[in-house]
Each structure stands twice: as structure tokens, then as C-alpha cells.
Amino acid sequence: MQHGKYRFIVGFLAIPLGLYALFVIWPFVQSIYYSFTDWTGLSPDFRMVGLDNYARMLDDDVFWKSLRHSLLFALLLPLVTLGLALFFAFMINVGGRRRKGGPVISGVRGSSFYKIVYFFPQVLSIAIVALLFAFAFNPDSGAINSALRAVGLDGVQPLWLGDPDLALWCVMGVLVWSTVGFFVVLFSAGMASIPADLYEAALLDGAGRASTFFRITLPLLWDTVQSGWVYIGILALGAESFAVVQIMTTGPGGPDYSTTVMVLYVYQKAFRDGQAAYATTIGVALLVVTLAFAAVVMRLGRRERLEY
Amino acid sequence: MTRTTDTPPPADAVAEGPAPVAKEPARGEREKKEGTVLNVFSHGMLVLWAFMVVLPLLWAVMTSFKDDNAIFGSPWSPPDRLHFENWARAWTDADMGDYFLNTVLVVGGSLLGTLVLGSMAAYVLARFDFPGNRLVYFLFIGGMSFPIMLALVPLFYVVNNMGLLNTLHGLILVYIAYSLPFTVFFLTAFFRTLPTSIAEAAFVDGASHSRTFFQIMLPMAKPGLISVGIFNFLGQWNQYMLPTVLNTEPDKRVLTQGLVQLAASQGYKGDWSGLFAGLVMAMLPVLAAYIVFQRQVVQGLTAGALK
Numbered sequence: 001m002q003h004g005k006y007r008f009i010v011g012f013l014a015i016p017l018g019l020y021a022l023f024v025i026w027p028f029v030q031s032i033y034y035s036f037t038d039w040t041g042l043s044p045d046f047r048m049v050g051l052d053n054y055a056r057m058l059d060d061d062v063f064w065k066s067l068r069h070s071l072l073f074a075l076l077l078p079l080v081t082l083g084l085a086l087f088f089a090f091m092i093n094v095g096g097r098r099r100k101g102g103p104v105i106s107g108v109r110g111s112s113f114y115k116i117v118y119f120f121p122q123v124l125s126i127a128i129v130a131l132l133f134a135f136a137f138n139p140d141s142g143a144i145n146s147a148l149r150a151v152g153l154d155g156v157q158p159l160w161l162g163d164p165d166l167a168l169w170c171v172m173g174v175l176v177w178s179t180v181g182f183f184v185v186l187f188s189a190g191m192a193s194i195p196a197d198l199y200e201a202a203l204l205d206g207a208g209r210a211s212t213f214f215r216i217t218l219p220l221l222w223d224t225v226q227s228g229w230v231y232i233g234i235l236a237l238g239a240e241s242f243a244v245v246q247i248m249t250t251g252p253g254g255p256d257y258s259t260t261v262m263v264l265y266v267y268q269k270a271f272r273d274g275q276a277a278y279a280t281t282i283g284v285a286l287l288v289v290t291l292a293f294a295a296v297v298m299r300l301g302r303r304e305r306l307e308y
Numbered sequence: 309m310t311r312t313t314d315t316p317p318p319a320d321a322v323a324e325g326p327a328p329v330a331k332e333p334a335r336g337e338r339e340k341k342e343g344t345v346l347n348v349f350s351h352g353m354l355v356l357w358a359f360m361v362v363l364p365l366l367w368a369v370m371t372s373f374k375d376d377n378a379i380f381g382s383p384w385s386p387p388d389r390l391h392f393e394n395w396a397r398a399w400t401d402a403d404m405g406d407y408f409l410n411t412v413l414v415v416g417g418s419l420l421g422t423l424v425l426g427s428m429a430a431y432v433l434a435r436f437d438f439p440g441n442r443l444v445y446f447l448f449i450g451g452m453s454f455p456i457m458l459a460l461v462p463l464f465y466v467v468n469n470m471g472l473l474n475t476l477h478g479l480i481l482v483y484i485a486y487s488l489p490f491t492v493f494f495l496t497a498f499f500r501t502l503p504t505s506i507a508e509a510a511f512v513d514g515a516s517h518s519r520t521f522f523q524i525m526l527p528m529a530k531p532g533l534i535s536v537g538i539f540n541f542l543g544q545w546n547q548y549m550l551p552t553v554l555n556t557e558p559d560k561r562v563l564t565q566g567l568v569q570l571a572a573s574q575g576y577k578g579d580w581s582g583l584f585a586g587l588v589m590a591m592l593p594v595l596a597a598y599i600v601f602q603r604q605v606v607q608g609l610t611a612g613a614l615k
Contacts, residue, residue, distance in 0.1 A: 008517035009432050016429040016488060017444060023485035024451050027459035027466055034462060041465070088357060091350045108351060116602060117358045120365065122609065123598045125546030127564040128590055131571055132368055135584075141380040143367055150384060181361065186610045230453075238455045243548045247568055263457045270461040271553065283458035290455050 031280040041276025053281035063282060065257050066265040067289070069168060073175070073236040073261065074293050078229045081176050085183030086225070088118065090213050092184065093191045094199065115188060118181035126178060126240050130247035133174045137161050137248070161249055164258035171244050171259050175236065183228055190224045191217060226301040233293050237286065238263055262286045368591065372584040379580050391581060398585040406559060407566035408589075414476055414562055415544045418483035422540050423533055425484060426491030431521055433492065434499035435507075445496065451489035460553045467554055474557040482550055487540050494539075494611065498532035499525070538601070538608030545594065563590045 035053055039046035057063050092111045108114075121129060136143040137160040145157050161167045194217065202212050218225070235241075242263040246252045253260035253268070262282060270279035371379055372394055374387040399405045433445050463482070464473070472478025502525065510520045526533070548564045555561065561569060567586055598605050 004517060005436065006438065009436055009438055011518070012428045012432045012521075013444065016425040016492075017447075019425065019481060019485045020448065020451070020488050023463060023466070023482055024459060024488075025447065027461075027463040028454060030462040030466075031458050041461070084357075087350075088354060091354055095347075095350055108354065114354055114358055115606075116599070117361055119598070119606060120361055120595065123542055123546075123594045123605065124591055125548060125564045127546070127548040127568055128587060131567060131587060132364055134571070135371075136364060136367070141383055143364075143383045146383045177360070180357070182609065185606055189606075189610055234453055234455075238457065239549045242457065246552075247571075263455065266457045266461065267553070271464070276461055279461050280458065283455065283461060286455045287458055290453065294453055 031283055034277050035281040035284050037277045039277040040274045041270060041279075042274045046277065049277075053278050056278065057281050057285065062257050062260065062265065063262075063285075066260045066262045066282075067285070069260060070237055070241070070262040070286070070289065072168070073172065073241055074233045074289070077172060077175055077179075077236045078232045080172075081179050081232055082183060082225060082228060084176070084180050085187055085228075086218070086221075088114070088180070088184045089187035089191060090217060093188050094212070094217065095209065115185055118184045120181065121178040122182040122185075124178070126243040127247060129178050130174060130244045133170075133177075134161065134248045137170055162255060164255045167249055167254045167259045171241075171248055171254075174244050174248065175240060179232060179235070179240075183232075186224060186228060187221060190221045194220050222301070226297065229297050229301065230294050233297065234290060237261075237290050237293065242267065262289070365591070365595075368584060369588050372581065372588040374581060374584075376579070376581050379584070394581040394585040395589065397579065398582040398589060402570055402579065402582050402586055403559075403561075403566065404563075404586045404589055407561050407563045410476060410560060410566075411545065411562040414479050414483065415541065417477070417480040418487065418544050419537065419541055421480060421484040422487040422491055422544075423537055426488055426536070427495050427526065427529065427533065428521070429488070430492045430495030431499050431525060434496045435504075445492075448489050448492040451486070452493065456486065456549065460549070464553055474555055474560050476560060479551060479555055479560075479562075482554060483544050483547065486550065487544065491536050491540060494536045495529070495532055498529060498536075502528050534604060535608040535611045538605055539611070542594070542605075542609065 034046075036048055036050060037046040038049045038052070091108055092114050093107045095108050139145055139157060139159045139162060142160070144160070148154075148156050158166055160170050198216055198220075199212065202216055207215065241261045245254070245259050245261050245264050246267070249255075249259045251257075251260070253264060263286060266279045266283045266286065268279075269275045269282060367383075370386060371383070373390045373392070375391050375394075378385065378387065429444075429448070433441060433448075467473050467478055467482065470478070472481065506528070507520050507524055510524050511517070515523070546564060547562070548568070551562050551565045552568075555565070558569070567583070567590060570583055570586065
């Protein structure tokens with residue numbers, strides 16, 4: 001297969017690689033360079049300012065707030081989402097009642113129904129989900145507060161997104177709502193490939209459901225959980241949190257910057273405040289956080305690989 | 309990556325497998341009772357979550373048929389009659405029709421481009437040894453974990469300088485570029501699983517490399533292309549961040565940003581019922597497509613995460 005091989009390789013790679021280099025790689029390289037300049041983004045002139053932007057960033061209270069919120073997202077969101085998803089997936093696939101003479105493991109009744117319904121949010125745009133919940137959280141005419149009124153809780157009418165102490169949790173709740181279903185389905189597929197005789201053996205040894213989960217299901221599913229952890233963490237630091245915070249909270253960024261996240265702060269500095277260079281500096285910090293997050297999860301999660 | 313070639317049996321199939329040899333061990337009364345409580349609790353949780361997922365969606369559909377007064381006055385009451393005019397208003401006055409068309413054009417173009425360019429790159433990377441192969445591969449893969457927003461700041465000016473800002477074809481090119489990392493990652497793994505013998509036979513028979521690719525390898529890769537195609541379709545249809553930055557002209561907006569802009573510009577005087585109609589309009593086609601192609605969609609979206 002040597003004939004014309006290199007011409008073919010170049011011919012096939014040139015366009016995709018060129019496009020990718022121009023629109024993805026080159027901007028990444030540029031933005032690291034720009035973070036050492038005073039470029040505004042509005043005019044083509046700029047000069048090198050060394051580490052000024054980085055010094056400014058360390059003194060910027062809003063930056064620290066956004067960093068704190070982003071870290072909270074990256075740590076808490078996977079914990080809650082993956083925890084819920086594991087519970088639901090286990091119940092759906094393995095949690096069925098053990099009937100005499102029936103199969104060793106069985107899902108609950110209606111398991112395929114649950115899997116279909118839980119997956120709904122995954123196919124919707126996060127922007128649409130955020131809009132929908134912004135209406136639901138509206139303190140006066142929103143669905144949530146009026147439901148509270150309807151059940152007689154007239155005294156409990158939180159401002160939700162308007163309350164600096166609550167807004168962040170509302171936003172996080174929406175992200176959980178929209179991501180759990182995907183992982184339920186993902187973990188279900190993983191659980192379905194765990195051989196039934198392992199469960200049989202556990203049952204013979206008298207293991208309950210909890211120990212079956214922690215001794216069999218979770219260890220055998222660990223690889224999937226781990227890659228899910230990285231995946232959702234990257235989403236929580238990037239595009240998803242940008243959409244929900246930008247769309248749902250006032251400002252955007254919430255009352256008193258209570259919901260601002262790094263990715264939103266980059267966007268605002270670059271495209272609202274005309275401080276492109278400073279925006280790329282925060283962006284570099286976001287890059288460092290993202291890579292560190294992925295590295296820590298991969299390192300902490302490293303286990304001996306189980307073959308089955 | 310075995311998901312695409314041989315799907316593990318669904319949970320139900322496992323459950324219906326041959327009856328186990330083991331007899332249920334005798335268990336005490338206390339244990340049984342505990343089991344019942346646990347069962348009620350966990351079933352309750354499952355039902356509750358299904359309810360929490362469906363309720364907001366049904367609420368949105370219901371609200372889209374109400375008039376503005378009813379939306380603000382009593383968010384939970386059913387509509388007095390079906391106000392279809394909300395939908396008509398949203399489609400024409402609120403430009404949802406235009407946004408829809410823009411979205412279809414952008415997603416259509418970029419999906420086709422992503423699949424063609426992604427499979428070309430992936431095929432070469434999977435099947436040919438050449439210096440720099442690993443480097444190019446990791447260059448593509450690396451794009452999956454980098455925060456896109458960092459690149460968007462200079463990208464805005466790159467796109468602007470090329471005269472592509474606020475154009476649909478510019479948006480298509482950017483969508484393709486940002487879809488390539490996952491597509492190449494997925495399809496490279498897929499092409500590696502395909503047998504080499506058929507391609508070699510075609511080559512011996514005198515077919516050129518590119519003919520072998522288009523006439524033999526691409527048809528063989530159809531299951532992989534469908535999975536990654538669905539993944540990209542949903543990602544591009546639902547894309548919000550890229551158009552928000554690169555596509556600021558009102559009549560070029562795609563659905564998601566059009567809706568968000570609509571909500572933001574309406575303020576308190578606005579046409580909320582029309583906005584809800586627009587929301588549901590954007591939601592329903594994807595949900596309907598998902599329900600019809602349920603198995604393929606789930607496979608496409610979970611394919612990358614399962615080894």
C-alpha cells in the first residue's frame with residue numbers, strides 16, 4: 001500500500017488539520033501570548049506588559065469569587081450528579097425485588113421507562129433549560145413560588161436567583177437537573193455488562209443490596225465513573241456553567257457577583273469591558289484549573305484495573 | 309469503544325437470562341421488612357425524579373398555550389383555551405422562523421463538514437504510519453479538555469479579520485473545527501476496529517487510496533458515523549456559547565441565542581406567551597426525534613464515554 005501514500009495522507013489531512021489549527025490551536029496559542037500584553041481588543045495596538053495582568057488578577061476580588069464558584073462547581077457538581085446517577089442506575093438495573101425462582105438480579109418495574117424519561121434533559125440545549133428555570137424561579141409569578149403558595153406556604157417565598165445566598169445553589173440545581181439523566185443511562189449500560197454470576201455469588205454469600213453495590217457494582221464501574229467525573233468537571237468549568245450563569249442570573253453574574261464563574265468573567269472582560277488581554281489572563285487561569293482538575297481526578301481515581 | 313460494534317445486552321435482557329442455579333437463601337423476617345422499607349424508599353425516589361424531569365417540560369408546553377395575564381396571574385392553572393396565536397406570533401413576529409432556518413442551515417452544513425473532514429482525518433490517523441501521526445492525533449484529542457472560552461477571545465478577532473464574523477458560513481467553519489476533536493477521537497478508534505483485508509483487496513485491484521476510502525471504508529464505518537453524527541447533531545443544534553460570541557447580528561441568530569436575546573430584550577413589557585411558544589418550539593423537535601430514535605441517540609451520546 002505504498003503507492004502515492006504520502007500524497008494521499010497530506011491530501012486527506014490538510015483541510016481538517018488546517019481548519020483545526022486556524023480556529024482552535026492558533027487562538028489558544030495567541031491567547032496565552034496576549035495575556036502578557038495590554039491589548040484591549042478594540043484597537044490593534046498593544047505592548048508587552050510582562051506579568052502585570054497576572055498581578056492584577058491576584059488582587060481582583062471578583063476573580064477570586066469566580067475562582068471559588070468554579071471550584072465549587074467542579075467539586076460539588078460531580079459529587080451530587082454522579083452520586084444521584086449511581087443510585088438511580090443501581091435501582092433501575094439491580095434494585096428490583098428478588099422474587100423466588102426469578103432471576104438473581106433484576107431491574108425495577110418500568111426500568112426502560114425511567115431510562116427514557118431521565119434522558120430528556122440531555123437532548124435539550126442548556127440555554128433552553130436555563131431560560132425555562134429562570135421563569136420557574138421568578139419570585140412573583142414563577143412556578144416554584146406559586147406552587148409554594150398553593151400548598152399554603154405563603155411565608156416561604158424566597159427570591160431564589162435574586163438572593164445572593166441562594167442564587168448559586170439554584171444555578172447548581174439546574175445543572176444537576178440537566179446532567180443526572182445522561183449518567184444514569186451511561187452507568188446503566190456499564191452495569192448491564194457486569195456478568196450476572198458475580199451478583200449470584202454475592203447473593204449466595206448473603207450480601208445485601210448496599211454491600212452488593214459497594215463491593216461489586218461500584219468497583220467494576222469505576223473506570224466509567226472516573227471518566228464521567230472528568231467529563232462533567234470540564235463541563236462545569238466551561239460551557240455549561242457559562243450558559244446557566246449568563247442566562248439565569250442578573251448582571252449576569254448574580255447579585256453581588258454571587259454566581260459569577262471564571263468562564264463568564266473571561267467573556268465579560270473580553271466582550272463587554274474591552275479588556276481582551278486581561279480576559280485571556282483569567283482564561284489561562286481557567287486552563288490551569290481545568291488541567292489540574294483532570295490530573296487530580298485521574299491520579300486520585302487510579303486503581304488496579306479489574307478485568308471481568 | 310466496543311459500544312458501537314457490539315452493544316452489551318440491555319438490562320432487561322440480563323434480567324430475563326436463564327434462571328439461576330442458586331436458590332434464594334432463607335432470610336429472617338427483620339431483613340425482609342427492612343427490604344420492603346428500602347424498596348418503597350428507592351421506588352419513591354425513582355418516581356420523584358421522573359416527575360421532576362417531566363414536570364418543568366409539561367409546564368412549559370402548558371404555559372405556551374396561555375395568554376400573558378394567565379401566565380403571570382396563575383402559573384399553574386391550565387389555559388382557558390388553547391391560544392395557538394402565541395405560536396403564530398412567535399414564529400413570525402418574534403422571528404423564530406428565521407432562527408429556525410438559520411439553525412437548520414448552520415447545523416446541516418457543519419454536520420456534513422464535520423463527518424466528512426473528521427472521517428478523513430481519522431482514517432488517515434488510524435490506518436497509516438507516518439512521522440508525526442501521534443503528534444497530530446494528540447493535537448486533536450487535546451482540544452477536548454481545553455476551555456473553549458480561552459480560545460474564543462482571539463478567535464473572535466481571527467474570524468473578524470477573515471470577514472467571517474456574523475456570517476453563517478463562518479459559524480459553520482468554527483462549528484466544524486470545534487467538533488473535530490471528539491469526532492476524530494471517536495472515529496480513529498472506530499476505523500481501527502474495522503478489518504483491513506477488504507481495503508487491501510480493493511487496493512490490489514487497482515483502486516486508489518481515496519477511492520478505497522469513499523467507496524469501501526466509509527460505507528463500512530456507517531454505524532460509527534451514525535453515532536458520532538447524532539452526538540454532533542445534538543451538540544451543534546444546542547450550541548450556545550460559540551454563536552453568542554461570534555454571531556451577534558440579530559438576523560443571523562440561531563435558535564438558542566435568539567430565544568435568550570428575546571427573553572432579555574422583552575423586559576417586563578414583553579410577549580411572554582410568545583416566548584414560551586418559542587421555547588417549546590425549539591424543544592419539541594429534538595425531544596420528538598429523541599423518542600423516535602431513542603436507542604441510536606443514547607448509543608451516540610454515551611459511545612465516547614464507554615471504553
